[in-house]
Amino acid sequence: xxxxxxxxxxxPAVNVYAATLEEIREAANRIEPFAHKTPVMxxxxxxxxxxxxxxxxxxxxxxxxxxxFRGAMNSVLSLSDEQAVHGVVTHxxxxxxAALACAARIRGIPAYIVIPSDAPQCKVDAVEGYGxxxxxxxATVDARESTATSIQQRTGAKLIPPYNYGPTICGxxxxxxxxxxxxxxxxxxxxPICGGGMTSGIAVVAKGIKPGIKIIAAEPTGLNNAADVxxxxxxxxxxxxxRPVTIADGLRGRMGDLTWPIIKDLVDxxxxxxxxxxxxxxxxxxxRMKLVxxxxxxxxxxxxxxxxxxxYLRGQEGGLQNxxxxxxxxxxxxxxxxxxxxxxxxxxK
Amino acid sequence: xxxxxxxxxxxPAVNVYAATLEEIREAANRIEPFAHKTPVMxxxxxxxxxxxxxxxxxxxxxxxxxxxFRGAMNSVLSLSDEQAVHGVVTHxxxxxxAALACAARIRGIPAYIVIPSDAPQCKVDAVEGYGxxxxxxxATVDARESTATSIQQRTGAKLIPPYNYGPTICGxxxxxxxxxxxxxxxxxxxxPICGGGMTSGIAVVAKGIKPGIKIIAAEPTGLNNAADVxxxxxxxxxxxxxRPVTIADGLRGRMGDLTWPIIKDLVDxxxxxxxxxxxxxxxxxxxRMKLVxxxxxxxxxxxxxxxxxxxYLRGQEGGLQNxxxxxxxxxxxxxxxxxxxxxxxxxxK
Numbered sequence: 001x002x003x004x005x006x007x008x009x010x011x012p013a014v015n016v017y018a019a020t021l022e023e024i025r026e027a028a029n030r031i032e033p034f035a036h037k038t039p040v041m042x043x044x045x046x047x048x049x050x051x052x053x054x055x056x057x058x059x060x061x062x063x064x065x066x067x068x069f070r071g072a073m074n075s076v077l078s079l080s081d082e083q084a085v086h087g088v089v090t091h092x093x094x095x096x097x098a099a100l101a102c103a104a105r106i107r108g109i110p111a112y113i114v115i116p117s118d119a120p121q122c123k124v125d126a127v128e129g130y131g132x133x134x135x136x137x138x139a140t141v142d143a144r145e146s147t148a149t150s151i152q153q154r155t156g157a158k159l160i161p162p163y164n165y166g167p168t169i170c171g172x173x174x175x176x177x178x179x180x181x182x183x184x185x186x187x188x189x190x191x192p193i194c195g196g197g198m199t200s201g202i203a204v205v206a207k208g209i210k211p212g213i214k215i216i217a218a219e220p221t222g223l224n225n226a227a228d229v230x231x232x233x234x235x236x237x238x239x240x241x242x243r244p245v246t247i248a249d250g251l252r253g254r255m256g257d258l259t260w261p262i263i264k265d266l267v268d269x270x271x272x273x274x275x276x277x278x279x280x281x282x283x284x285x286x287x288r289m290k291l292v293x294x295x296x297x298x299x300x301x302x303x304x305x306x307x308x309x310x311x312y313l314r315g316q317e318g319g320l321q322n323x324x325x326x327x328x329x330x331x332x333x334x335x336x337x338x339x340x341x342x343x344x345x346x347x348x349k
Numbered sequence: 350x351x352x353x354x355x356x357x358x359x360x361p362a363v364n365v366y367a368a369t370l371e372e373i374r375e376a377a378n379r380i381e382p383f384a385h386k387t388p389v390m391x392x393x394x395x396x397x398x399x400x401x402x403x404x405x406x407x408x409x410x411x412x413x414x415x416x417x418f419r420g421a422m423n424s425v426l427s428l429s430d431e432q433a434v435h436g437v438v439t440h441x442x443x444x445x446x447a448a449l450a451c452a453a454r455i456r457g458i459p460a461y462i463v464i465p466s467d468a469p470q471c472k473v474d475a476v477e478g479y480g481x482x483x484x485x486x487x488a489t490v491d492a493r494e495s496t497a498t499s500i501q502q503r504t505g506a507k508l509i510p511p512y513n514y515g516p517t518i519c520g521x522x523x524x525x526x527x528x529x530x531x532x533x534x535x536x537x538x539x540x541p542i543c544g545g546g547m548t549s550g551i552a553v554v555a556k557g558i559k560p561g562i563k564i565i566a567a568e569p570t571g572l573n574n575a576a577d578v579x580x581x582x583x584x585x586x587x588x589x590x591x592r593p594v595t596i597a598d599g600l601r602g603r604m605g606d607l608t609w610p611i612i613k614d615l616v617d618x619x620x621x622x623x624x625x626x627x628x629x630x631x632x633x634x635x636x637r638m639k640l641v642x643x644x645x646x647x648x649x650x651x652x653x654x655x656x657x658x659x660x661y662l663r664g665q666e667g668g669l670q671n672x673x674x675x676x677x678x679x680x681x682x683x684x685x686x687x688x689x690x691x692x693x694x695x696x697x698k
Contacts (some may be wrong), residue, residue, distance in 0.1 A: 337696075
């Protein structure tokens with residue numbers, strides 16, 4: 001923690017939220033035996049497209065293939081033995097579900113996972129692979145919540161929310177401690193945003209350690225222009241939007257009462273991106289960096305390559321030379337896109 | 350070079366070939382300012398599928414996305430100034446063409462690249478991107494060779510063959526110096542084989558530094574059962590086969606008079622794999638390790654997961670605990686397989 005030890009005065013606001021820098025440092029110690037310290041990768045080709053130096057924090061190489069393991073592991077390890085013995089429960093069709101199942105298995109406690117009926121099979125398989133105890137329910141928020149509640153009542157399991165929860169936010173923030181130790185010269189960090197758990201944790205760490213750093217949230221507009229973080233930041237209050245229709249399946253949630261105050265105060269800019277920009281960014285990551293990144297995970301690069309970000313870059317005094325981008329996860333169902341069959345057809349030339 | 354300095358006695362044969370351990374060490378020094386030292390990655394999931402510890406040497410992260418840069422850079426840097434000024438020439442539709450164009454640009458000399466008419470457009474684009482001077486020709490060996498010869502006669506450029514050439518073999522061998530320094534406990538290295546340049550270089554280094562190490566060549570049978578290395582090793586002489594019809598487009602060539610003696614003496618085993626096994630290995634690398642690997646590059650993992658390799662593993666005294674696998678390149682045309690369009694259709698759930 002080179003940077004942390006340098007003793008730079010912290011941003012005044014960072015100790016008033018649901019996650020503090022000190023708690024995030026404790027989370028880092030807690031999960032250190034179990035989480036991977038993910039590498040930072042670079043690409044000269046992408047630097048030249050972006051007009052700055054890009055530093056990609058590869059959470060695609062995190063356990064379960066996504067940053068969500070950090071928050072889930074920290075949440076599970078933060079339980080007392082009395083709480084832990086009854087297990088944990090969540091409702092999710094995404095990486096949080098697999099992460100919680102994996103973290104619970106490591107502690108040796110049951111993980112009850114409520115999965116809505118519209119979840120892709122590959123995600124269900126992942127949860128099963130980590131030994132999660134699956135209950136299927138209808139694909140509505142009501143059904144998910146009531147199913148989880150009834151499991152809680154029956155088992156005494158602890159509900160672990162995917163983002164609006166202190167220990168989850170603290171776990172996600174640990175990646176920023178790593179990133180700033182790996183690349184102390186960062187001027188900005190670009191983070192895909194949904195519920196805001198990752199962005200909150202990163203913002204608390206980064207502003208706490210390096211107050212001048214910029215935090216940029218990257219958000220899909222979706223097919224239905226449902227960019228709620230940008231709208232909320234503009235309005236200064238949480239603005240309700242329709243559920244986003246986006247290929248970025250990890251970014252279809254909403255900010256909560258614990259994450260919004262941090263996003264409101266510490267996020268400097270929100271950059272929205274189109275579906276086409278997301279796929280173009282994925283393609284660059286696959287082709288130029290040889291990295292498999294899911295649509296949600298590519299949203300940060302899509303933002304950095306957008307005209308709005310380039311204008312923002314130029315507008316900063318002294319410019320932003322070094323930009324961190326979180327590649328948040330790599331769990332994309334390429335079989336559903338027919339890749340493996342199509343390769344065997346297209347591959348003979 | 351921890352391992353190299355340990356002073357283990359070399360295999361008696363390694364100094365009689367077109368590339369020696371000493372020459373490969375010189376090549377490593379020569380290309381060091383330009384080539385990437387590629388990382389070694391691991392995966393617990395794949396270890397458990399393989400029943401041993403796998404160490405993946407990620408040449409997908411090499412410049413131009415493939416190991417071929419090592420040989421091309423060494424070949425270009427080995428030219429005298431008098432030779433170099435006239436440029437270099439080769440005929441190739443694959444990674445060697447892009448690698449030679451890139452290496453020539455670094456030295457500031459022209460690269461004349463003869464590309465057959467059936468080459469995929471993405472490969473032509475790559476050569477163009479590195480400033481290669483392209484001549485198209487008919488898709489026959491005769492046309493390729495005669496076109497290259499006429500360019501040589503016109504320009505005085507030096508022909509740089511893709512594998513059957515000492516400086517190329519030496520360049521490829523440098524990856525084994527790195528790998529054995531990164532993972533000194535390796536018991537075996539599994540290498541995708543085609544013309545044998547990479548396998549030769551690796552074998553000379555590995556047997557020279559660690560005589561007991563096993564070198565296993567991995568080869569596609571193709572749709573037409575054209576596994577010439579296996580057939581040649583069995584016969585003890587080069588056996589001519591039909592050109593392999595395989596998705597592994599980097600492995601459609603033939604051994605030469607410089608590589609065959611090394612393959613004959615130093616390769617311990619050849620494991621052949623089917624087209625389906627290659628795609629299954631690619632899928633594991635994409636899904637479990639988040640790495641984009643081209644079909645040719647996945648042939649090593651396909652071999653390791655095959656029943657024949659597992660039987661070989663069990664047959665070794667004391668077992669083979671630590672196996673290196675070369676992920677030789679990551680240049681696969683996912684656009685040709687329709688991936689980016691299909692994602693935008695399949696991605697809304």
